[in-house]
Amino acid sequence: MTNLQPNNPLHGVTLQQIVTALVEHYDWDGLARRINIKCFKNAPSIKSSLTFLRRTPWAREKVEALYLSTFDRHVPRKIV
Numbered sequence: 001m002t003n004l005q006p007n008n009p010l011h012g013v014t015l016q017q018i019v020t021a022l023v024e025h026y027d028w029d030g031l032a033r034r035i036n037i038k039c040f041k042n043a044p045s046i047k048s049s050l051t052f053l054r055r056t057p058w059a060r061e062k063v064e065a066l067y068l069s070t071f072d073r074h075v076p077r078k079i080v
Helices: 015-034 046-055 057-071
Strands: none
Touching: 015 046, 015 057, 046 057
16 A cells, blocks of 8 residues: 655644643643643643644644654754
8 A cells, every 4th residue: 555645744643642642741731831822721631632723723733843843853843
């Protein structure tokens, strides 16, 4: 089977996996310091964060950029 998205580093990674990995790495406080959004500050949970990020493209882009810069050494450490 061919890889349909060879240039997409997030291909096959779900948003839930991304948020979970970031929370495990930074915890909620560290994540809130890096990305200033309420769903990481006020009573954070994976479920509420996923709901917000699925509806808010700019926030999802920031989370994906942080994930890539944290776990992929080939991507510059800049958050959109």
